[in-house]
Amino acid sequence: MLLRHTSKEVKEREGLTINPAKTCQPIGAMYAALGIHGCLPHSHGSQGCCSYHRSTLTRHYKEPVMAATSSFTEGASVFGGQANLLAAIDTIFSVYEPDIIAVHSTCLSETIGDDLQQITRKAKDDGKIPEGKRVIFASTPSFIGSHVTGYANMVTGIAQQFAVSTGVKKNQINIIAGWMEPSDMREIKRLAKELGVNIVLFPDTSDVLDAPQTGKHEFYPKGGTTIPELESIGDSLHTIALGSISAEPAAIALEKKCKVPFETLEVPIGLTATDRFIMSLSEIGGVTVPDEITADRGRLVDVIADMEQYLYGKRVALFGDPDQLVPLTEFLLDLNMKPVQIVSGTPGQRFEKTMRDILDARSPETKFKNGIGADMFLLHQWMKNEPVDLLIGNTYGKYMARDEDVPFIRFGFPILDRIGHSYFPNVGYSGGLRLVEKILTALLDRQDRDALEEKFELVM
Amino acid sequence: MGTNTHFPDPSVVKEELIQKYPAKVAKKRAKSIIVNDPQIIPEVQANVRTVPGIITQRGCSYAGCKGVVLGPTRDIVNIVHGPIGCSFYAWMTRRNQTRTESLTDANYIPYCFSTDMQEENVVFGGEKKLKQAIQEAYDLFHPKSIAIFSTCPVGLIGDDVHAASKEMREKFGDCNVFGFSCEGYRGVSQSAGHHIANNGVFKHMVGRDNTPSEGKFKLNLLGEYNIGGDAFEIERIFEKAGLTLISSFSGNSTIKQLENSHMADLNVIQCHRSINYMGDMMETKYGIPWMKVSFVGAESSAKSLRKIAEYFDDDELRAQVEAVIAEEMPKVKAVIDEILPRTTGKTAMLFVGGSRAHHYQDLFTELGMTTVAAGYEFAHRDDYEGRDVLPTIKIDADSKNIEELKVLPDPELYNPRKTDAELEALKEKGLEINGYSGMMQQMTKKSLVVDDLSHYESEKLIEIYKPDIFCAGIKEKYVVQKMGVPLKQLHSYDYGGPYTGFEGAVNFYKDIDRMVNNPVWKLIKAPWQKTGATNGKSKGLEASYVTQ
């Protein structure tokens, strides 16, 4: 037993979080900023935060994750970090020559009360920002929300600070990526292309965090949404925000600033969420859905129908982030499985209500909790009381899975011990197929492992 | 690559490393980039503030305190007081292995505890929530100790973690609760956190249990954190040699061992940077001398064992140590003899930590490889130049605010294990008693020494020297590998190890051989990217096969 001190008895906790199902805002902001081409994320605070965020993203992607820090010492903490940020901007533009620096705050700079807007304006006034270069910012205090909030805040900052409306509309649709993998972003672009709809996707970490080995380190890899693209989002016909928590705030900001109407959808994970995405994008784009996409969908339905006996009634525990959990829960229900225990450290009444609506209609017995107190320790206790057949979550789930001897699928952030998430999408019908394959493999491997000799099946 | 030792003039390299910096930055960095001369040992600027924006390897004081020193002790409940992230990122990511004696023994290493501070705690103070968290941890786990770690915002809002700890300690009676003011902005790197951790462990743990222990040759192993099982290997060797390990600081350790550690007769120090304060304080208070050793490298391990035997000055122990070396070395030799032809003449660079960039040079030497450049991430001048320079180090504003404990000999427990004359005699024999001669005396003339290497400097160094292997950490790993150069992580060992002792040396030889000779580095270019490829022009069909 690795988590041998986890007791069965659930007690309400008010002060102590144990084994969190979330992390802090800036890492989300850093990730989002990597989805802009030529951008260097910058962490305004002590250097530990930046080191931790880079390390965690690096372990998750096994790719370079470049970011700078204001390296506060005690003096900066007392007198404010303006001098540090101005010096950092100067050094970064001289040495690393990015097109954009995307500054996010940390708990420390937030507690001090540093005003990023004022400091970046001062940098401009002092001539520290070379011609044609940009410094954007987002406020990301971790004592509010979670890493998902930080992602949303940076994406909102990007939308607000880049978008301009020229008054002349462009025949394009914005798709704001909620927190998803580079593979997912690549797949969204592929689907739009197949549909024949002209889109601007932002942020876009494909070709950034899945870069090829070439023998050369590209400090600013080929991928990422470009400045001209970002400037044009104010002229787009429409916006689709994928994820009500991680993407919608940016869509709202864009609507406010440039009057681009928007619609919020789930991240297209699973069959019905992908259906809604394809429907919506084809309607907004005024195109008919090509047969290839319909055939992809058909293949996913075919597999579900063929293998339904192995999925039916399987009890699943899951933990992760709102914009993934909502469509994933829905997908598990479509697969005739039972998502019975769900936690997310990310707070929010909207998220809670969406989940409750889905669950009340289709799985009223499910235990669901989010925000403070919703940690993996609680989930583990639930699992001990009412065992499940499958656990889905980030790498930290492997400790619970091993203790409870439950099959485990890695899904979400961070995944520190396997590869694949950067390369193979979870979104779209092909993503759905990948998920079904993973689920079946986990369940059937377990059945094979545990089957009595005489019940060991050749064909399944 | 490997045999090419025609390196450019290091002073020219130095110029190249700093020329792109703004003038002030260049001036500052110049003092941290030094061309080595082991005869003279030039001064290296170290343990100074990192240039904002330069892209550093460094982390924070909290990481040094909680992550490095306190993290590896398995039965302390470590509660991080702050917003969630600081605790999340330090959750098992340092690979401190630990082995309990039974399945019921306490082990909290797989757990992550945090007060998960919210906005109202930042505005109205977080002490109440902290005390609540301590109470809940006590009720749930009944641990022997709970340690509290302050993160950046905590120091600013003025939560008193020490008062809260004291209050709860007195309330429980059977649980030692203590706090650390290790806010990430203290000092200039992880190093400040080491010092803060040393102080706390010394104040709150060492000396609480005076039970005398069995064993003739009792020692503590300081600055060994059992990453990848390093401490297990050293434990194995100690046991074979007849040495009794009272406590390690802090790999694979328990509260009980730390509390009893002052009953040992010698402290050996592996990582000088992170734990030398403890050595000094235990010497002053209890009269236990410390000695610098290294169990990284087979030769160094043998040497360290011999030094320990010399310290205890016992013929039986000397004989036992020789027997262990005689038994272990042939196995090591068999492996290195086979590998050596493939690694000899290759070059390495090491930029990591506060001691490993020095220790691991021994393993590369055993592999026949040359270290062309090295530096630490968070060390001080004494780790480069040797402890002789200690009196000349200026205490700057950033170091000044880290508490120096006033330590006095303990009225009852002070017992000098050796007389001054005995210690002098041991030093004469080459034992580094209360001393450390640093990295630079070992490095070749004209090798480069760079403190707190920036990303930019690392790319330049690789471009210029094209080393066969680069050693650093996770943040550098894939950057360097994208340049076609393998990177060995010397924090996490790339999830391998152990690398200490005799078995560790063998592991390291094999890993380096595998990495520098991996065929993948020759597969980077596609056939059509190589010279002589078609470049889109049709070659036309060769007719010869028609007639065959």
Ligand code: SF4
């Ligand atoms: S201080 Fe805040 S931003 Fe920094 S690691 Fe901790 S939670 Fe994250």
Ligand code: SF4
């Ligand atoms: S907030 Fe401070 S203590 Fe926490 S990771 Fe950042 S620098 Fe370190």
